Amino acid sequence: MSAPGRGPEPPWLAEALLALCVPPRARDSVVGDMAEAYRRRAETSGRWLGLWYWRQALSVGGRFVLRRLAMHDLGSDVRLAFRSFVKAPGFTLASVLVLALGLGAVTFMFGTLDGVALRPLPFPDPDRLVWMWSSSEQYPRNSISLENYVDYRDQVEAFESLAAFLTFRPPVVLTGDGEPERVVSNYVTANLFPTLGVPPALGRGIAEADGLPGASDVVVLGHDLWARRFGSQPSAVGASLSIDGVPYEVVGVMPPGFDYPGDVDLWLPARVDRGYAQGRGNNNFLVVGRLRGGATLEQAQAQADVVARQLEAAYPDSNLGWGVLLVSLHEYHFAGVRQALIVLLALVTLVLLIACANVASLALARATTRAREVAIRISMGAPRARVVRQLLTEHMVVAFAGGAAGLAFAHLGIRALKAWGPADLPRLDTVGLDLRALVFALGAALLAGLVFGTLPAIRGTSVALSETLKAGSRSVGGGGTRGRSVLVVAQVALSLMLMVGSGLLLRSFLELQDVDLGFDADNLLLAEIQVPPGAYPDRVEAQQVWDEIHAGLAELPGVREVGGTDQLPVGMGGTWNGVYAQGREPDRTSDYLPAQRRYVTEDFLEALRLPLVEGRTFQVTDDGESSLVTVINASMAAALWSGEDALGRYVVLPWDPPIPLEVVGVVGDLSDQGPAVPPRPTFYLPIRQNPGGLGTMRFVMRTSTDPMIAAAGLRETVWRVDPDLPVSSVHSMEDRVAASVGQPKFRATLVGLFALTSLILAALGLYAVLAYSVRQRTHEIAVRLAVGALSGSVVLLVLRHGLRLVGVGVVLGLAGGLLGGRILQSFLFGVSLGDPFTLVTVTATMLGVALLASLVPARRAVGVAPLEALNAE
Amino acid sequence: MGSGGYLGELEQMVLLAVRRLGDGAYGLGVVDVLEERVGRSLSRGAIYVTLDRLEEKGLITSRRGPAVPGRGGRPRRLLTVTPAGIEALAEARRAWQSLWEGLAWEES
Numbered sequence: 001m002s003a004p005g006r007g008p009e010p011p012w013l014a015e016a017l018l019a020l021c022v023p024p025r026a027r028d029s030v031v032g033d034m035a036e037a038y039r040r041r042a043e044t045s046g047r048w049l050g051l052w053y054w055r056q057a058l059s060v061g062g063r064f065v066l067r068r069l070a071m072h073d074l075g076s077d078v079r080l081a082f083r084s085f086v087k088a089p090g091f092t093l094a095s096v097l098v099l100a101l102g103l104g105a106v107t108f109m110f111g112t113l114d115g116v117a118l119r120p121l122p123f124p125d126p127d128r129l130v131w132m133w134s135s136s137e138q139y140p141r142n143s144i145s146l147e148n149y150v151d152y153r154d155q156v157e158a159f160e161s162l163a164a165f166l167t168f169r170p171p172v173v174l175t176g177d178g179e180p181e182r183v184v185s186n187y188v189t190a191n192l193f194p195t196l197g198v199p200p201a202l203g204r205g206i207a208e209a210d211g212l213p214g215a216s217d218v219v220v221l222g223h224d225l226w227a228r229r230f231g232s233q234p235s236a237v238g239a240s241l242s243i244d245g246v247p248y249e250v251v252g253v254m255p256p257g258f259d260y261p262g263d264v265d266l267w268l269p270a271r272v273d274r275g276y277a278q279g280r281g282n283n284n285f286l287v288v289g290r291l292r293g294g295a296t297l298e299q300a301q302a303q304a305d306v307v308a309r310q311l312e313a314a315y316p317d318s319n320l321g322w323g324v325l326l327v328s329l330h331e332y333h334f335a336g337v338r339q340a341l342i343v344l345l346a347l348v349t350l351v352l353l354i355a356c357a358n359v360a361s362l363a364l365a366r367a368t369t370r371a372r373e374v375a376i377r378i379s380m381g382a383p384r385a386r387v388v389r390q391l392l393t394e395h396m397v398v399a400f401a402g403g404a405a406g407l408a409f410a411h412l413g414i415r416a417l418k419a420w421g422p423a424d425l426p427r428l429d430t431v432g433l434d435l436r437a438l439v440f441a442l443g444a445a446l447l448a449g450l451v452f453g454t455l456p457a458i459r460g461t462s463v464a465l466s467e468t469l470k471a472g473s474r475s476v477g478g479g480g481t482r483g484r485s486v487l488v489v490a491q492v493a494l495s496l497m498l499m500v501g502s503g504l505l506l507r508s509f510l511e512l513q514d515v516d517l518g519f520d521a522d523n524l525l526l527a528e529i530q531v532p533p534g535a536y537p538d539r540v541e542a543q544q545v546w547d548e549i550h551a552g553l554a555e556l557p558g559v560r561e562v563g564g565t566d567q568l569p570v571g572m573g574g575t576w577n578g579v580y581a582q583g584r585e586p587d588r589t590s591d592y593l594p595a596q597r598r599y600v601t602e603d604f605l606e607a608l609r610l611p612l613v614e615g616r617t618f619q620v621t622d623d624g625e626s627s628l629v630t631v632i633n634a635s636m637a638a639a640l641w642s643g644e645d646a647l648g649r650y651v652v653l654p655w656d657p658p659i660p661l662e663v664v665g666v667v668g669d670l671s672d673q674g675p676a677v678p679p680r681p682t683f684y685l686p687i688r689q690n691p692g693g694l695g696t697m698r699f700v701m702r703t704s705t706d707p708m709i710a711a712a713g714l715r716e717t718v719w720r721v722d723p724d725l726p727v728s729s730v731h732s733m734e735d736r737v738a739a740s741v742g743q744p745k746f747r748a749t750l751v752g753l754f755a756l757t758s759l760i761l762a763a764l765g766l767y768a769v770l771a772y773s774v775r776q777r778t779h780e781i782a783v784r785l786a787v788g789a790l791s792g793s794v795v796l797l798v799l800r801h802g803l804r805l806v807g808v809g810v811v812l813g814l815a816g817g818l819l820g821g822r823i824l825q826s827f828l829f830g831v832s833l834g835d836p837f838t839l840v841t842v843t844a845t846m847l848g849v850a851l852l853a854s855l856v857p858a859r860r861a862v863g864v865a866p867l868e869a870l871n872a873e
Numbered sequence: 874m875g876s877g878g879y880l881g882e883l884e885q886m887v888l889l890a891v892r893r894l895g896d897g898a899y900g901l902g903v904v905d906v907l908e909e910r911v912g913r914s915l916s917r918g919a920i921y922v923t924l925d926r927l928e929e930k931g932l933i934t935s936r937r938g939p940a941v942p943g944r945g946g947r948p949r950r951l952l953t954v955t956p957a958g959i960e961a962l963a964e965a966r967r968a969w970q971s972l973w974e975g976l977a978w979e980e981s
Contacts, residue, residue: 015945026925029935032947033901033921039943056917063918064925 010038011050013411014057017404021061023068030060054408081394092398095359098764099402101757102355104409106444109348111414121330122257124197125290130297131332132162132287132304135325136590143167144324146270146277146285148311149189152324155307158300162289163192166276169264171696173532173726174229175242182530182726183225183265185243187276190269193220195290196260202226203237203252210269219248220267223256243268245534261286280311280318281578281589288329301326318589343823347498347754352444354494354758358765359402361487363395399446484769485805491765492809493816495758496846500817501824502748502755503838504831509748511830512741517570518670518679520609524733525559525707526568527714530696530726539624543688545721546697550601552717553701556710561702563604564687567596568698569670570736579683581640582650582660592654593639595632596672596682599690605631605667607702613637615647615665623688630661633669636681651683661685675741676829700733707732759846762809763853770802770857781861791862798861802854803847810843817842880965884932886911887923888962891933891952898952899938900924924952932958 015031022030038053066082123129132152134144146164153162166187174181193205200220210218219241221229230236230250240247243266259265270277276284291300301324308323377387529549536542546564554562567575578592586592602618613634622629630651637646650660661683669679687694703710715727738745774781781794821833831838880888890906891898900921907915927933938949954962 009945022921023925026921026950028937028947029900029924029950030921032941032944032949033899033904035945035947036901036941036943037904059916060918060921063916063922067922067925 008042010035010053014054018057018061021064080390081397095362095398096401098355098358100405100409102352103403103406103444105348105351107406107410108413109345128291129329130289130326131329132289133325135323136321143283144285144287145280145282147280149285149287152304152307156303158291158295158303159289160292161191161195163195164189164285164287165192167284167286172243180724180726182728184263185266185268186264187270188267198258200252201255205252206269211271213273217248218251220252221250222254222259222265225265226253245532280315297326321590347751350494350498351754351758354491354761357487357491358761361484361765362768488765488769488805489809491762492806493813495762496810496813497817497820498755498758499842502751503842504828505748505751507831507838508829509745512675515675518668521733521737523703523707525701525703525710526731528698528729529718548721549718553699556713558703558705558710559701560704561607563607564601564697564699565604566599566694569672570740577653579651579653582652595636596680599685599687601687607700611668613666617665618686622686628661628689629664631665631667631684632663633667633682635669635679636683637666639681763849766850767853770854774857774861794861795858798858799854806850810846880961883923885965888954888958892954899949932961
């Protein structure tokens with residue numbers, strides 16, 4: 001994309017490479033001219049533009065580099081190298097391609113890892129930032145109550161400051177000027193901004209006094225919201241903003257890019273007098289802290305442990321068994337992905353190793369054919385060191401060419417990642433080929449050059465001179481063959497390891513796809529509709545609005561059933577409560593059964609096609625007039641009354657006073673947090689018995705055809721009831737489920753690609769070795785055929801050679817895969833490390849490919865014409 | 874190419890192209906002229922390297938040209954053949970002419 005009037009830009013990477021190759025005095029001329037030529041071409045033909053530019057840039061840049069090299073002694077080596085490449089274009093091309101695949105894969109992974117997980121957090125002194133979990137044996141990483149937080153804040157000296165914010169980010173509706181807009185808010189303590197080290201760009205942050213009872217309502221805006229709502233006017237500070245119908249005074253604006261803890265548009269002070277902030281068992285907050293300069297995480301943890309024990313003693317009811325767990329903020333945000341990416345990096349290093357082994361065996365093969373040339377040069381008086389240098393130079397040039405091509409591959413890979421990568425990969429937009437990735441790629445290329453350059457170079461010169469010259473064209477001995485055989489075995493083993501890994505990940509992903517979600521996810525349209533608080537203060541009127549919308553949605557074309565709820569299934573999981581069975585109240589609040597709570601309309605469970613195990617679902621008559629009822633899921637029935645009949649019993653919400661709910665039905669479980677997480681105990685409540693009424697309703701619509709067809713008329717239908725209601729998150733359940741397995745899919749795809757790359761590399765390596773060995777044994781084969789050997793036996797001879805190598809590689813690879821597979825353990829789902837299906841499939845694939853790679857040389861061996869071959873001697 | 878006293882073939886072509894283009898001569902113009910007049914496709918890289926070498930030898934000079942849009946902020950470099958360059962061209966032409974003289978040739 002480019003700004004209007006400026007026209008297309010050449011690929012930046014190619015342009016940067018070109019500028020690097022051209023000496024400064026010619027840079028303006030050459031690079032500028034190329035840009036001009038590119039522009040001109042874009043106007044006339046316009047096809048394959050990027051490719052054209054790359055080709056031109058490499059050719060022009062290459063000329064200048066050669067010219068510069070020619071001025072030094074190295075130039076002659078490089079020139080010689082190029083001459084030898086021209087003589088063996090197949091070898092050169094294969095080496096460069098093989099290296100490009102390996103280096104490209106590594107650079108790509110490094111760029112991603114670097115961008116996503118290695119770079120520090122965007123806050124000053126990020127090393128001093130920590131995350132504080134509330135922690136018990138059963139729930140090691142839990143949120144914390146505001147009251148407990150205050151004690152830690154005031155008593156742990158190692159903290160310079162400790163800030164808290166609400167676990168959920170309540171959506172709010174802005175009204176007033178312009179159309180109603182739904183944005184994300186968060187309730188935070190006064191010191192959140194100073195703790196992170198980010199001062200407001202304008203005005204002030206949130207003050208301690210803003211959270212006290214009786215304080216006036218203030219708000220701090222995010223930069224984008226300020227630009228959108230106030231046109232970036234400084235006068236916004238002091239202005240009034242209507243949030244959920246209540247006027248708030250804008251006191252500050254945060255700098256651009258700041259949206260902590262993520263996607264937040266505006267920050268409100270956490271008020272100590274509100275329900276969410278009260279009670280030590282009311283774990284509604286998350287906590288970040290900044291350590292004092294010089295203080296360590298361990299000191300802070302030790303001090304916090306002391307405070308935790310005091311709190312346990314003082315408030316055993318809520319705090320017994322609870323402490324806190326401190327981790328660095330970086331670890332909190334990136335530990336999950338970092339682990340995944342490091343695994344990928346380890347796997348991709350395998351690919352690089354395979355590529356190096358491959359090029360090494362190619363080079364070894366060539367070195368043996370060139371042994372005669374080398375021998376002649378040495379016998380003519382060329383210093384051995386000079387010859388070694390020459391050979392090494394050849395390999396370095398190959399490595400650099402491979403590195404450059406690999407960089408282009410990596411560039412393409414990152415573009416693809418940005419287009420198709422999972423949305424929940426943090427900081428994906430910052431991923432790019434930066435200088436460090438470039439340095440890494442170059443380092444890898446050099447290392448590869450040294451690794452595969454040394455071996456053949458040493459071998460190439462150590463062949464005994466007289467022997468080599470005497471032996472004539474059949475010059476080569478068996479030592480090289482053994483070296484190459486070892487390399488083939490290594491390649492097969494390494495790529496088999498990768499294939500085992502990718503097979504397991506793929507199986508996990510497929511297993512996830514196959515998980516029975518507990519309900520019918522096909523043809524479900526989802527939509528979220530929000531009523532601004534205060535819009536319908538009257539309960540009855542509000543219920544009428546929902547009923548009208550509900551009826552309207554049912555009339556949409558193709559819609560067969562409609563249901564509404566406060567929390568959609570499959571996602572983050574929503575509100576939960578600690579509950580207990582009536583008559584079996586546990587002694588400690590921490591022993592209550594945590595259960596997911598969901599308000600639903602009377603037809604929601606039917607619309608989802610959730611199977612009814614016993615009893616009934618809700619009816620319109622389950623309203624404010626009748627007794628309180630609930631429908632629970634099978635897990636909850638089992639947890640509260642295992643084996644006994646749950647119908648007619650009571651679930652108690654331990655509120656003040658406790659609220660008993662009669663169980664009128666039991667339904668099947670559904671996978672609430674996506675297929676990877678087993679279903680939790682869940683209880684459903686009829687929406688008409690919700691004392692507060694609902695501000696947000698999420699509708700599910702069962703359609704007879706593609707759900708997105710019904711989406712077309714959805715907004716109009718809602719707006720006929722009330723044009724001020726924001727309608728958002730219109731999507732299909734299928735997309736929702738797919739998003740929940742985005743990461744596993746991404747991992748399987750990525751590792752699968754690496755495995756495919758390595759399989760190709762291994763097959764190439766095997767082919768090269770066998771083809772070479774057939775060429776070397778032409779004489780022997782010709783003799784065999786001449787004395788009457790059957791062609792079948794010759795084919796077998798070659799195949800046996802190939803399959804013996806592969807067999808050893810497969811055994812080693814399987815062993816390695818089983819051992820190394822352990823790093824994948826945490827990413828596997830429903831499949832064990834030793835999964836026989838995966839192992840058998842992978843082995844069969846490898847053997848099949850190996851057979852194919854061996855057949856070509858084998859057929860060539862049969863085609864040897866005995867007379868010709870013997871005459872050639 | 875061009876090492877002894879004489880100009881290489883490409884060097885001559887490039888010098889002549891610069892001459893032909895006159896005041897506004899710059900790299901891309903030279904590429905265009907050669908493509909148009911010589912017909913066969915010459916490598917861009919070879920042309921630019923030749924230009925660089927000719928400048929090093931003092932046969933052409935270059936100066937900063939006007940900023941033209943669409944060049945990523947890089948000005949053109951305007952080229953002029955120096956008197957030494959003209960002298961070298963003339964010498965090359967004399968050499969060729971004397972070698973051609975009296976030879977019968979039919980273009981098929």
